[in-house]
Amino acid sequence: MSTLPILFSFFDSESIVNHIHQALNYEIGKLQIHEFPDQEIVVKIESDLTMRDIIFVASLDHPNAKILPLIFAAETVRNLGAKKIMLIAPYLAYMRQDKIFEAGQGIIAQYFAKMLSQYFDSLITIDPHLHRIHSLKEIFSIPTAVLHATNAIASWISHQVVNPVLIGPDMESAQWVHEVAKKTNSPYVILNKIRKNDYTVEISENNIEHYRACIPILIDDIISSGMTLIETTKHLESLKMKKPICIGVHAIFSGDAYPHLMNAYVSKVVTCNTIQHPSNAIDISDEIIQFLKKEQTQLG
Amino acid sequence: MSTLPILFSFFDSESIVNHIHQALNYEIGKLQIHEFPDQEIVVKIESDLTMRDIIFVASLDHPNAKILPLIFAAETVRNLGAKKIMLIAPYLAYMRQDKIFEAGQGIIAQYFAKMLSQYFDSLITIDPHLHRIHSLKEIFSIPTAVLHATNAIASWISHQVVNPVLIGPDMESAQWVHEVAKKTNSPYVILNKIRKNDYTVEISENNIEHYRACIPILIDDIISSGMTLIETTKHLESLKMKKPICIGVHAIFSGDAYPHLMNAYVSKVVTCNTIQHPSNAIDISDEIIQFLKKEQTQLG
Numbered sequence: 007m008s009t010l011p012i013l014f015s016f017f018d019s020e021s022i023v024n025h026i027h028q029a030l031n032y033e034i035g036k037l038q039i040h041e042f043p044d045q046e047i048v049v050k051i052e053s054d055l056t057m058r059d060i061i062f063v064a065s066l067d068h069p070n071a072k073i074l075p076l077i078f079a080a081e082t083v084r085n086l087g088a089k090k091i092m093l094i095a096p097y098l099a100y101m102r103q104d105k106i107f108e109a110g111q112g113i114i115a116q117y118f119a120k121m122l123s124q125y126f127d128s129l130i131t132i133d134p135h136l137h138r139i140h141s142l143k144e145i146f147s148i149p150t151a152v153l154h155a156t157n158a159i160a161s162w163i164s165h166q167v168v169n170p171v172l173i174g175p176d177m178e179s180a181q182w183v184h185e186v187a188k189k190t191n192s193p194y195v196i197l198n199k200i201r202k203n204d205y206t207v208e209i210s211e212n213n214i215e216h217y218r219a220c221i222p223i224l225i226d227d228i229i230s231s232g233m234t235l236i237e238t239t240k241h242l243e244s245l246k247m248k249k250p251i252c253i254g255v256h257a258i259f260s261g262d263a264y265p266h267l268m269n270a271y272v273s274k275v276v277t278c279n280t281i282q283h284p285s286n287a288i289d290i291s292d293e294i295i296q297f298l299k300k301e302q303t304q305l306g
Numbered sequence: 307m308s309t310l311p312i313l314f315s316f317f318d319s320e321s322i323v324n325h326i327h328q329a330l331n332y333e334i335g336k337l338q339i340h341e342f343p344d345q346e347i348v349v350k351i352e353s354d355l356t357m358r359d360i361i362f363v364a365s366l367d368h369p370n371a372k373i374l375p376l377i378f379a380a381e382t383v384r385n386l387g388a389k390k391i392m393l394i395a396p397y398l399a400y401m402r403q404d405k406i407f408e409a410g411q412g413i414i415a416q417y418f419a420k421m422l423s424q425y426f427d428s429l430i431t432i433d434p435h436l437h438r439i440h441s442l443k444e445i446f447s448i449p450t451a452v453l454h455a456t457n458a459i460a461s462w463i464s465h466q467v468v469n470p471v472l473i474g475p476d477m478e479s480a481q482w483v484h485e486v487a488k489k490t491n492s493p494y495v496i497l498n499k500i501r502k503n504d505y506t507v508e509i510s511e512n513n514i515e516h517y518r519a520c521i522p523i524l525i526d527d528i529i530s531s532g533m534t535l536i537e538t539t540k541h542l543e544s545l546k547m548k549k550p551i552c553i554g555v556h557a558i559f560s561g562d563a564y565p566h567l568m569n570a571y572v573s574k575v576v577t578c579n580t581i582q583h584p585s586n587a588i589d590i591s592d593e594i595i596q597f598l599k600k601e602q603t604q605l606g
Contacts, residue, residue, distance in 0.1 A: 042402075042530075043530055043531045043560035043561060043563075044367070044368070044528075044530045044531075044558045044560050045368045045369075045370065045560065046369065046370075046399060046400055046402070046403065046414075047370065047414075048403055048407075048411055048414055049411065049412065049414075050408060050410045050411050051410045051411075052410050067344070068344070068345045069345075069346065069374065070345065070346075070347065070371045070373075070374045070375065071370045071371040073370075073373060073374050074369065074370045074373050074418075075370065077417065077421065078412065078414055078417055078418075081412055081416075081417040081420075082410075082411065082412030082417075085412045085413075086410070086412075099346060100346055102342075102346070103346065103348055107348075108350060110350045110351045110352050110382075110386070111348055111349065111350050111351075111382065112349065112378065112381055112382030112385045112386075113385075114346075114347075114348055114349075114378055116381075117377065117378055117381040117382075118374075118378075120381075121377065124424070228344075230342075230343055230344040231343045231344075258344045260342075260343035260344050260345065261343060263343075
């Protein structure tokens with residue numbers, strides 16, 4: 007009998023699950039979520055889980071309706087005799103709610119982490135939005151590991167772009183942009199963003215026009231409304247820079263954000279497959295595979 | 307400073323909250339749920355909650371997308387200094403998932419109750435679907451109270467219908483129908499239902515044609531697909547009974563169930579306001595008010 011973990015795919019995470027399966031020979035478990043006419047659901051698992059380690063791969067964008075199915079699946083798996091359950095959340099939601107922004111609010115990132123910690127034994131995620139919370143250890147009570155998309159992004163740039171200049175649209179993006187610049191040996195510039203509300207941002211002045219000969223590559227962690235990138239492209243256009251390539255780690259694209267960004271002053275929009283989306287072109291599975299290879303015994 | 311509880315209304319529970327407020331003078335708290343473009347939410351509370359008892363009124367039909375907002379609100383309320391949080395769920399979801407129906411499933415009712423028990427200090431609900439689970443104590447680890455819609459339903463029938471015969475469409479409905487028959491001093495009949503799948507049911511033969519002169523009143527706890535009631539009305543039509551009034555405690559009405567039922571052999575569809583719906587005509591607030599008046603100190 008195999009003692010390798012069994013993988014379960016949730017919410018369009020098949021591509022990552024299949025890559026892990028191919029690389030590490032982990033079995034892919036069979037799980038059905040049946041929805042009744044009243045929209046309540048029941049989970050059914052057709053694999054023998056007795057004393058097996060379980061890995062759920064579930065991207066947590068648009069999280070509200072996903073959480074009960076995920077919790078019910080975790081509880082069902084545990085009742086069927088599983089040993090440990092690891093959650094691989096390529097995108098971890100609610101990390102931007104990392105402080106009390108107004109009186110009367112709570113710190114939602116904390117509550118979300120506390121809840122996940124009750125149902126899973128460990129968590130792996132890709133580039134969570136760590137800003138005021140500096141480590142997942144501050145909010146999770148289970149072992150966690152943060153993996154990065156920077157290798158995969160750098161590799162894509164190296165293969166696809168000649169003479170790039172990397173641009174971070176705001177200070178929060180500096181961590182990724184700096185890493186990718188190092189790995190690709192490219193110049194980079196970090197801009198200042200002033201967020202006016204959920205949908206409006208403004209970009210401050212800077213010196214990127216020195217790089218007019220280069221192909222600008224905008225890099226951000228989360229593309230949600232897309233306004234940060236769109237404002238940045240307007241700024242580049244006003245400086246007579248070339249049309250930029252926009253790279254996002256997490257392709258949230260709320261509402262019409264994707265067509266809006268495609269119609270902006272951009273040559274291409276490229277994202278990682280942490281959230282399934284037509285713009286996905288950079289596969290981060292290898293980061294997860296390398297981690298599972300080396301670390302699983304320790305973390306599990 | 308008042309020491310009465312503060313009421314918060316969730317998911318269209320205003321009518322019940324307003325009735326409690328009017329009867330008991332409990333303050334209605336101000337709570338906003340803001341949704342960001344990525345569909346993540348944040349809760350903001352504008353009332354001073356320090357050392358106050360809190361009551362959430364939240365009907366849990368179509369529960370999957372409601373649970374995170376409810377949990378985040380409970381956590382926020384607790385962080386703002388609230389003493390105890392009571393959940394009044396006029397409709398309690400997932401109670402029909404009360405056993406392992408097929409190998410590989412779990413008992414979802416248990417998981418749901420365990421989860422709610424982690425965030426609330428007590429629970430009140432109206433006529434939960436107690437079938438194989440005989441008491442909420444079996445699945446909740448917090449104090450619970452089950453209130454009944456039978457008084458309110460009996461009162462409505464007494465005021466609106468002359469010469470009724472009450473009809474329970476299946477054995478599970480017997481508990482309600484029997485109670486309402488006693489309170490209204492009416493004859494009643496319980497039918498046998500054979501459920502073939504989520505949408506198909508069959509009614510067995512019986513002797514209700516003895517009541518051809520009466521107005522048939524079908525009573526069920528949950529109207530979801532409506533198929534149970536529709537099949538029963540066909541049966542009544544075939545026996546040349548008068549067009550029945552359909553009364554449901556919980557107006558789930560999945561998909562087109564409501565227009566389908568209205569177009570069936572029925573004279574009227576009437577429900578309690580445990581779930582807000584155009585068919586609501588029976589107010590169950592008084593049951594809650596009487597309970598809070600008598601029992602809150604004990605339960606809280």
